[in-house]
Amino acid sequence: MTTIIPKLNEPLDVALRRFRRAIENTGLLKELRARMSYVKPTAERKRKKAAAFALHRGRVRECVALHLRLA
The missing domain is CATH 1.20.5 (Single alpha-helices involved in coiled-coils or other helix-helix interfaces)
Known part of the structure; x- marks a missing residue:
């Protein structure tokens, strides 16, 4: 506690x-x-996959922006 x-x-x-x-x-x-x-296991996996995809998309966007600034 x-x-x-x-x-x-x-x-x-x-x-x-x-x-x-x-x-x-x-x-x-x-x-x-x-x-x-209760959240079904398939719904939980789907939510986690969507969150991971959004995080990855944000990181890719940051890398592209950094690359464009340096170029």
């Missing part, structure tokens, strides 16, 4: 922000959202 210890005279909103950041870094919210509903 993720815990934070509030510092002396630390405002509540700052402590809450640190807690949210700690939760985000552990990946707990992402896992919780993923487990809220």
Whole structure:
């Protein structure tokens, strides 16, 4: 379980922000959202493949832009 210890005279909103950041870094919210509903294995593979393709497309776009700037 993720815990934070509030510092002396630390405002509540700052402590809450640190807690949210700690939760985000552990990946707990992402896992919780993923487990809220069942996703078929084929749909999960399709989603992962689309995400990988989008990431690859972005990297290719960056490489092309860099190549054009250097040329």
